[in-house]
Amino acid sequence: MDYFDYLRSFIIRDSDYIEKLEISSHGRDDIQPSIEPELGKFLGLLIRLTNAKKVLEIGSGVGYSTLWLGEGVKATGGRVVTIDNHERTHKEVSINIANAGLDEWVEKKLGNAEDLIGTLSGNWDIVFQDSGKYLYPMLHEKIVNLTRVGGLIIADDTMFKVNPDVRKGLGDHVDKYNKMVFADTRLYSTILSVGHGITVSLKRF
Numbered sequence: 001m002d003y004f005d006y007l008r009s010f011i012i013r014d015s016d017y018i019e020k021l022e023i024s025s026h027g028r029d030d031i032q033p034s035i036e037p038e039l040g041k042f043l044g045l046l047i048r049l050t051n052a053k054k055v056l057e058i059g060s061g062v063g064y065s066t067l068w069l070g071e072g073v074k075a076t077g078g079r080v081v082t083i084d085n086h087e088r089t090h091k092e093v094s095i096n097i098a099n100a101g102l103d104e105w106v107e108k109k110l111g112n113a114e115d116l117i118g119t120l121s122g123n124w125d126i127v128f129q130d131s132g133k134y135l136y137p138m139l140h141e142k143i144v145n146l147t148r149v150g151g152l153i154i155a156d157d158t159m160f161k162v163n164p165d166v167r168k169g170l171g172d173h174v175d176k177y178n179k180m181v182f183a184d185t186r187l188y189s190t191i192l193s194v195g196h197g198i199t200v201s202l203k204r205f
């Protein structure tokens with residue numbers, strides 16, 4: 001058993017549908033990769049730990065991460081808003097959320113995050129950023145403004161810069177983002193080696 005087999009052998013999915021989607025989307029080359037189950041569980045943990053009620057996701061994909069977030073807010077009595085700009089992906093996320101019985105807890109928005117973000121008002125407890133990597137630095141200021149003081153911003157894939165399998169441009173975007181985040185005195189941040197790396201920031205003021 002290798003490192004990941006061992007780690008994953010302890011991860012109990014929050015619903016059967018999470019596991020089902022993991023299996024059905026495995027190896028698909030027509031969608032962008034979903035988060036790892038250990039990150040899903042960690043997001044679920046953070047939602048429960050902070051009793052988060054307002055969770056924003058940028059980059060729904062087919063909704064694998066959204067399922068974890070949705071189960072989290074179902075437990076806290078909150079709500080997730082998830083954004084994606086890809087029409088087919090948006091249809092799939094809608095089907096997956098409905099099949100998982102999470103319609104009551106998840107609102108799906110179709111459109112460019114850079115446009116839709118301006119239509120949202122603030123005080124989000126958690127913002128999960130997993131969309132186009134070029135958007136990370138571009139949306140940083142807006143996301144900080146939307147997050148409540150004491151809230152969390154979590155960005156996925158932030159170790160891309162040092163991943164030899166990842167295109168250089170993507171690595172450069174997340175590197176720029178990390179530099180912005182760690183220079184931002186409003187935030188208390190760390191990078192964790194979960195999946196391809198996540199940058200977690202607490203908004204202090």
Ligand SMILES: C[S@@+](CC[C@H](N)C(=O)[O-])C[C@H]1O[C@@H](n2cnc3c(N)ncnc32)[C@H](O)[C@@H]1O
Binds near residue numbers: 062086089111114131
């Ligand atoms: C890595 S995938 C998200 C995977 C998903 N979070 C999961 O774990 O299941 C990135 C998603 O961001 C979306 N995306 C890329 N650029 C975007 C933009 N400008 N606005 C909104 N969504 C965007 C893509 O369509 C894609 O579905």
